[in-house]
Amino acid sequence: MPELPDVEVYREVLARRLVGKAITRLRVRTPFVLRTFDPPISALAGKKVTGVRRLGKRIVFVLEDDLFLVVHLMVAGRFKWNDKPDAGIPGKLGIAAFDFTGATVILTEASMKKRASIHLVRGEDALVALAAKGLEPLQIDRATFAAVLARENHTIKRTLTDPRMFSGIGNAYSDEILHRAKVSPVKWTSRLDEQEIDRLYQATRTVLPEWTERLRKEAGDGFPEKVTAFRSEMAVHGKYGQPCPVCGSKVQRIVHAENETNYCAVCQTEGKLLADRALSRLLRDDWPRSLDDLEDFKDARMLRQPSEARLTEAAKVAKQSLANEKLPSEAASERLQSGYGSVAPSTVTKTKTTGTRTKKTKNV
Secondary structure (H helix, E strand, O other), rough: OOOHHHHHHHHHHHHHHHOOOEEEEEEEEEHHOOOOOOOOOHHHOEEOOOEEEOOEEEEEEEEOOOEEEEEEEOOEEEEEEOOOOOOOOOOOOEEEEEOOOOEEEEEEOOOOOOOOOOEEEEEEEHHHHHHOOOOOOOOOOOHHHHHHHHHHHOOOHHHHOOOOOOOOOOHHHHHHHHHHHHHOOOOOOOOHHHHHHHHHHHHEEEEHHHHHHHHHHHHHOOOOOOOOEEEEEEOOOOOOOOOOOOOEEEEEEEEEEEEEEEHHOOOOOOOOOOOOOOOHHHHHHHOOEEHHHHHHHHEEEEEHHHHHHHHHHHHHHHHHHHHHHOOOOOEEEEEHHHHHHHOOOHHHHHHHHHHOOEEEEEOO
16 A cells, blocks of 8 residues: 555655646546545546645545546556556556546556545545544654654554554555564564653654655656555565564564564564464464574474375375276365275265166176
8 A cells, every 4th residue: 555655755756747737537447436425526627736745655636626536546556657648548457537638647546445645625624534544754853753652552553554543554564664674573662661662753754755865866857657565675564484674584574454564573572472363363372482482383394394294295196006907086175175994885886878878787
């Protein structure tokens, strides 16, 4: 999902290219993407763009007549620039097109789940109503930052990514912030000490501007094309199994729903492996509690491999013997599932077809 740095660079580029131009129409290929009906999209025609804002993770086109065109890219939504007016909407990924004088901005979504949205509202009050009310993390002081953390007792990962708490931070950059601050993603906000809060505040005010500047330089005079949550320069996000750039230990992960939290056990959790909701419940007491336990677990698996290989070879032999005996498919299947033993001739059923009738006989 595009987060604060990505959306801010989108905003800057769109503002440079569109302020002063008029929008001629909005074309929607997927009706569900348009979430409002009043005012109608026909009200856009001929209105000039007076500015482009960022509202959390949303892009806001400020138009004449107190109109605001609000686009939320969600997870897989992206903007594409086309210098041709009234350019066609791509058949596979395109869901909408914003036609301006002399250019077209196309909205795509590379996902089966269509979550991107467009709202057209009139007035500042209607615009504010769309916001999740989270504070801008780069516009608050340390005391306000600490007060937000103390507002509710959740894991720090959840608090950072909650749009009601902080605006514009998602799964990717929260991983980077927590790694920079050397704080566990599952630590409860009520248990953070003053030093950890200081590190989180400084990391937030460092990581987000760093990445905004990096993406700004990457785009240059062009349009942002490589908008992704997975970048090779990131420290831990999307780097499961790769070495941590600080200590060299392998990056770990917690899988939950469609997301994945990445962290360094050495830098952030004092060497402790955090429980994965799926695997830890499956392994129960066998779940490794530390990096050393994890290595021991891997060594134990290596020791078990020879016996597993022998079982595999035995299964191959059994399968070959069944093929040689040309047993009926059902009996062969039962024998394969049991792994060993043979099928008694007395239990094998043969079928004999005579004319239009089918008779079943048994060998005795």
